[in-house]
């Protein structure tokens with residue numbers, strides 16, 4: 199015969215752990231993207247925007263700005279003009295979540311974007327904290343000038359391309375570094391610039 203009190207306790211404990219895991223497990227759906235002709239299709243765009251509870255147009259504008267291209271929302275999908283690495287799209291979505299969704303005080307995603315005068319703030323419903331939305335330009339390397347052949351750059355690899363090269367997004371440029379992994383610090387020399395695509399070799 200089981201002790202009813204023990205059962206009650208067990209039940210209460212189960213309920214508590216269910217509540218805490220569901221709120222801690224905030225997982226942004228992994229981007230499903232593929233290249234179709236001269237465009238890149240982000241298949242689950244709406245699913246991602248809804249999960250992070252942000253306006254579809256707001257997320258779309260951010261993606262277009264970071265990719266430096268045009269595009270449109272088409273049903274549940276987003277279509278970008280141009281061929282983009284899926285790892286790059288994933289990195290941009292991660293940046294968006296870091297900047298516009300996650301509370302820097304408590305790490306929770308229960309936030310809202312609010313305007314205070316002309317400053318955009320991220321206000322947290324979970325802890326009451328708020329901070330100005332980070333300006334992405336200040337966080338990436340301060341490169342407004344054109345990247346040129348022969349220039350030496352110190353980079354931190356952001357993501358991996360489909361071919362396995364390290365990728366760094368800098369302004370409108372996508373820089374490829376062979377044999378480099380995300381998070382790795384590298385010094386490279388630019389060997390070729392083709393539009394917004396930058397090829398490099400390791401510099402000593």
Ligand SMILES: [Zn+2]
Nearest residue numbers: 301304322325
């Ligand atoms: Zn918070």
